[in-house]
Amino acid sequence: MSLLAALDYLAVFVFALTGALAASRAQLDIVGFLFIASLTAVGGGTVRDLLLNRDMVFWIANPWYIGTACTAAVIVFLTAHRLESRRRTLDWFDAGALAFAVAAGAGVALSLGHSPAVVVMMGMATGTFGGLMRDVVCNEVPMVLRQGELYLSAAFAGALTALVVVALTGATPPALLACAAVTFLLRAGSMVFGWRLPIYRPRPPRG
Amino acid sequence: MSLLAALDYLAVFVFALTGALAASRAQLDIVGFLFIASLTAVGGGTVRDLLLNRDMVFWIANPWYIGTACTAAVIVFLTAHRLESRRRTLDWFDAGALAFAVAAGAGVALSLGHSPAVVVMMGMATGTFGGLMRDVVCNEVPMVLRQGELYLSAAFAGALTALVVVALTGATPPALLACAAVTFLLRAGSMVFGWRLPIYRPRPPRG
Amino acid sequence: MSLLAALDYLAVFVFALTGALAASRAQLDIVGFLFIASLTAVGGGTVRDLLLNRDMVFWIANPWYIGTACTAAVIVFLTAHRLESRRRTLDWFDAGALAFAVAAGAGVALSLGHSPAVVVMMGMATGTFGGLMRDVVCNEVPMVLRQGELYLSAAFAGALTALVVVALTGATPPALLACAAVTFLLRAGSMVFGWRLPIYRPRPPRG
Numbered sequence: 001m002s003l004l005a006a007l008d009y010l011a012v013f014v015f016a017l018t019g020a021l022a023a024s025r026a027q028l029d030i031v032g033f034l035f036i037a038s039l040t041a042v043g044g045g046t047v048r049d050l051l052l053n054r055d056m057v058f059w060i061a062n063p064w065y066i067g068t069a070c071t072a073a074v075i076v077f078l079t080a081h082r083l084e085s086r087r088r089t090l091d092w093f094d095a096g097a098l099a100f101a102v103a104a105g106a107g108v109a110l111s112l113g114h115s116p117a118v119v120v121m122m123g124m125a126t127g128t129f130g131g132l133m134r135d136v137v138c139n140e141v142p143m144v145l146r147q148g149e150l151y152l153s154a155a156f157a158g159a160l161t162a163l164v165v166v167a168l169t170g171a172t173p174p175a176l177l178a179c180a181a182v183t184f185l186l187r188a189g190s191m192v193f194g195w196r197l198p199i200y201r202p203r204p205p206r207g
Numbered sequence: 208m209s210l211l212a213a214l215d216y217l218a219v220f221v222f223a224l225t226g227a228l229a230a231s232r233a234q235l236d237i238v239g240f241l242f243i244a245s246l247t248a249v250g251g252g253t254v255r256d257l258l259l260n261r262d263m264v265f266w267i268a269n270p271w272y273i274g275t276a277c278t279a280a281v282i283v284f285l286t287a288h289r290l291e292s293r294r295r296t297l298d299w300f301d302a303g304a305l306a307f308a309v310a311a312g313a314g315v316a317l318s319l320g321h322s323p324a325v326v327v328m329m330g331m332a333t334g335t336f337g338g339l340m341r342d343v344v345c346n347e348v349p350m351v352l353r354q355g356e357l358y359l360s361a362a363f364a365g366a367l368t369a370l371v372v373v374a375l376t377g378a379t380p381p382a383l384l385a386c387a388a389v390t391f392l393l394r395a396g397s398m399v400f401g402w403r404l405p406i407y408r409p410r411p412p413r414g
Numbered sequence: 415m416s417l418l419a420a421l422d423y424l425a426v427f428v429f430a431l432t433g434a435l436a437a438s439r440a441q442l443d444i445v446g447f448l449f450i451a452s453l454t455a456v457g458g459g460t461v462r463d464l465l466l467n468r469d470m471v472f473w474i475a476n477p478w479y480i481g482t483a484c485t486a487a488v489i490v491f492l493t494a495h496r497l498e499s500r501r502r503t504l505d506w507f508d509a510g511a512l513a514f515a516v517a518a519g520a521g522v523a524l525s526l527g528h529s530p531a532v533v534v535m536m537g538m539a540t541g542t543f544g545g546l547m548r549d550v551v552c553n554e555v556p557m558v559l560r561q562g563e564l565y566l567s568a569a570f571a572g573a574l575t576a577l578v579v580v581a582l583t584g585a586t587p588p589a590l591l592a593c594a595a596v597t598f599l600l601r602a603g604s605m606v607f608g609w610r611l612p613i614y615r616p617r618p619p620r621g
Binding site: 230231233234236238239240241245266273274287343345346 | 466529531546550559610613614
């Protein structure tokens, strides 16, 4: 299995866990778990594949991705009641899925020879759109709107890292691993130590 | 007219009725009725056509679909004030539209020779995304989130029915009619008799 | 630069200003500004390009569009605190962006030889979907739902104007300029003078 396919599988599995946790918070039935998990799992990669006009969306070319997402949904359906905090677990899984998906998105754009701006956009879109669909459909506050946390910024820094490493070494695999590592570490640092960028606070208008 | 085109027209017309009813609840003007009705009517089929990479989205290839949706919007604009409960009417029309659209989505995927997993996903996506867009744009609670009702489950059972019938008989038309019938009957049974699947209720964490 | 490209750039720049203003209202950091501004700026044109099955989405073919959106985001990040009312400024910029984008959408559909119904739909979709994504993601009330304002109606009238002018003169550039002018003037008249269409108000059901 190629590194790109492995990243897609990892992102699908872990995003599906977060989708199923959101379904458990919304008290849905098992089919609701399967649907929200699949939507979250393949949402970002689907946007990427449509935008890049690939011949086939990745999970239509290969139905094992949906099987992976459904497996994750069933695992959560059977075990989520044992979790101390489903919200906190969801946040941590989402951090991992974000890291894998940013790398998967940037990797596909790199492999197709796109410009740096497109590589960054594909990394961020693949990383964030699945979770965004999950949050919009489940009426949760979208993670991209959480003030004072690194989320989009972590994805952005990860995608930039991929560009820098590929420019320095010419090799894609280490670039994608560095991308996933930087994304996850920044997100985790934000959750644990409160790392953040300054947020926008309006001052009163001047004379 | 082929059965697939007939199912698309029926889904478009009835989904447009639901979109116009949502527009009436949001007190929009006639252009708002036309827009929300069209969005709801073609939303699911558009997602299907984009995902399956068809040459042309169905309503761009044939503008009569938009004409059908606009006709439905005008009918509702002129008559909705006579309804005793627009919410209840919307629910019943939505059940019919869901049934037609699941069959239309599964039918297109079957006709293109896709795997069973993709047939089920296309049935569910075609059936639910139009209504989902309507509910997100109009700030209604998405139907997929209604606890203790068969909605996604009805669509899922309908799509499975199509797969079983086509496997047994080798013929698509009866499979699609059975799909629509099963979807509608399960949804109607849920609305009238309260049929449901067990929903997820967290128990307190064990030691 | 062609008129169509100029309209795309103008719509991208002004929609990006509105996205960044929405990001400032949500108190995001600079990466949040860049993301929401880009999403708003290219959202409508992306939907148009996917629906019309163009070879490449416009901002992937040409990364300067994203550069334009990011420039607008930085300008707002540095200056929004000087505004007396960011909500009011957002509304006015949105009116301008709507006008440019409706013309850009109708123009692309005209240049590809589509039917009048598709030209109108593409004008309205290109004009409204970027702002709709911005409002859904940022939890603002979607502009298409504002009661008693011309918004969708302004876009609709603008797209119709383009069709009429092109039918009378056979020339696209004046049609697109008239489209943008009509859209902006109707929207501005609605904001300043309260122009509106009658909205739907249910009367009690008759015997």
